[in-house]
Amino acid sequence: VKWTEQERTSITSIFSSLDYDDIGPKALSRCLIVYPWTQRYFGSFGNLYNAEAIKTNPAIAAHGIKVLHGLDRAVKNMDDIKGTYAELSILHSEKLHVDPDNFRLLADCLTIVIAAKMGNGFTPDIQSAFQKFLAVVVSALGRQYH
Numbered sequence: 001v002k003w004t005e006q007e008r009t010s011i012t013s014i015f016s017s018l019d020y021d022d023i024g025p026k027a028l029s030r031c032l033i034v035y036p037w038t039q040r041y042f043g044s045f046g047n048l049y050n051a052e053a054i055k056t057n058p059a060i061a062a063h064g065i066k067v068l069h070g071l072d073r074a075v076k077n078m079d080d081i082k083g084t085y086a087e088l089s090i091l092h093s094e095k096l097h098v099d100p101d102n103f104r105l106l107a108d109c110l111t112i113v114i115a116a117k118m119g120n121g122f123t124p125d126i127q128s129a130f131q132k133f134l135a136v137v138v139s140a141l142g143r144q145y146h
């Protein structure tokens, strides 16, 4: 994957102004609400009974923050996202048995939450850089599936 300077700057700037504690929980809970079948992986996370329960579930919030910090590693290693996520891919595949289609669903929810937060700042250029970044992340996370 090749990145233009503008794409690198866009990605770095999105993440440098990101409120992890706000965006992480919102993105993960949105995914669980909009795509309810993704709840099956979080059976040990307590009450996911309805949208309100999901949005106020502290285990979900904590995990959303953890996932966003997982993305930090890709931002810091933009030239080797595949290698950076080799282990995380194996974890999601062999241990967690997460269907890799779900990576894209979570990525889409994250895009929507960030767009809502950034408002007019989420320009088409920013969006295209961000979606490219997430597409590379999704592909890297799905690499170790067989």
Ligand code: HEM
Residues within 6 Å of the ligand: 038, 041, 042, 063, 066, 067, 068, 069, 070, 071, 088, 091, 092, 096, 098, 102, 103, 106, 107, 137, 141
């Ligand atoms: C665990 C990142 C997508 C389900 C994790 C961990 C990270 C992470 C960093 C912690 C790993 C560890 O403890 O060593 C990501 C990233 C994703 C992603 C960056 C995509 C952008 C998903 C999706 C699902 C999922 C889509 C399911 C729908 C899980 C589960 C765990 C986990 C069930 C273990 C949670 C626990 O029991 O503590 N993920 N993940 N992940 N992930 Fe993901």
